[in-house]
Amino acid sequence: MTLLIDDENRVRTLTLNRPDALNAFNETLYDATAEALAAAADDPEVAVVMITGTGRAFSAGQDLAEMQARITDPGFTGGRHGFPGLIDALGRFPKPLICVVNGVGLGLGVTILGFADLAFMSATARLKCPFTSLGVAPEAASSYLVPALIGRQNAAWLLMSSEWVDAAEALRMGLVWKVCEPDELLADARRHAEVLAAKPIPSLIAVKEAMVEPTRAEIAAARAREDAYFADLMGAQANAEALAEFTRGRSGTATG
Numbered sequence: 001m002t003l004l005i006d007d008e009n010r011v012r013t014l015t016l017n018r019p020d021a022l023n024a025f026n027e028t029l030y031d032a033t034a035e036a037l038a039a040a041a042d043d044p045e046v047a048v049v050m051i052t053g054t055g056r057a058f059s060a061g062q063d064l065a066e067m068q069a070r071i072t073d074p075g076f077t078g079g080r081h082g083f084p085g086l087i088d089a090l091g092r093f094p095k096p097l098i099c100v101v102n103g104v105g106l107g108l109g110v111t112i113l114g115f116a117d118l119a120f121m122s123a124t125a126r127l128k129c130p131f132t133s134l135g136v137a138p139e140a141a142s143s144y145l146v147p148a149l150i151g152r153q154n155a156a157w158l159l160m161s162s163e164w165v166d167a168a169e170a171l172r173m174g175l176v177w178k179v180c181e182p183d184e185l186l187a188d189a190r191r192h193a194e195v196l197a198a199k200p201i202p203s204l205i206a207v208k209e210a211m212v213e214p215t216r217a218e219i220a221a222a223r224a225r226e227d228a229y230f231a232d233l234m235g236a237q238a239n240a241e242a243l244a245e246f247t248r249g250r251s252g253t254a255t256g
Contacts, residue, residue: 003032004054010047010197011190012040019055024063025086025108027079034081037089047197047204049093050189051112052100058125061107062139064243067234083108087140090115091219094205096196100189101125101176107139110158110175114145117208119176120189126164127175133162135238137229144222148215150174 004015014036016023025033033051040046053059062083081089090097090112099113101121110127113119121127131138138146138159147155150173158165158173167179180188196204233239 001032002026002029003036005036007046008190009194010045011050011193012036012043012046012048013050013052013190014040016051016053016059019053019057021063022057022060022104022106023053023055023109024060025083026063026066027077027082030083030086031079031081034086034089037086037093041092041094044201046095047199047201048096048098048193050098050100050193051116052102052186052189055103057103057109058099058101058105059109059112060104061109061130064134067243083139087223091141091216094208095201096193096204096208098189098193100186101127102182102185106130111138111140111142111146113175114140114142114149118178118189118192120178120180120185120192121167121170121176122182122185123167123179124182126166127158127170128162128164129159130162132160134242135236135240136233137226139226139230141219141222141226143226144215144218146175 002016002018004017006013006015014033016029016033018024018026018029023029037049040049079085093115096117097115099116099119101109101113101119103122103125105125105127107130110129129138129142142159146159149155150158154173154175157163158175165173165175167176170176171179178188
């Protein structure tokens, strides 16, 4: 199974489970995660959702093999929801969402934090947005959400440089809320999740909706701009060369 689902004390944990691919999102995982978020939103016994990963990665973002197939394979078939459907599900998720960054995060493994209400990170984890190294544009409304979360200059470095950011720097930027030792990470995140989960769900939803509603139009506009830039850049020379280099160098693991 590409996604593991566990319930305890009104907290539902969604664990990305493609460890051999560093939990990169393929069409199957996009669909499973979008559907799991929709189900959790509708479940009266779920107050909080946590998202984490198996193995040494949180998520390596989009599966680059599938990204290349989208460009080069005329027979490529997307999933039922795909990347847009997952971002839709994240954007409308009405309950507290906690990201637990257990290991390496790239691309969507970083930009998903823009939708998190709280983010916890392992002290040994690292994050990178490799958009410029892939010759593409930002994604997941990150051009709006990341500057709003961490400020213009921090966001400019994160989104433009394609450089790694360690846990201490992520905390300094405000990209994550707490940094924990690896063996304490999940338990610490769960303790905080259960504090929230003990509260009335309608009240949690009201607080989140009051905070998020003013941003919805900006998120939609950012996604539209990003999609237009992405359409122009995907398959262009810089992107084609980056994906070809990935194909030559990969050893069966997606890392983008």
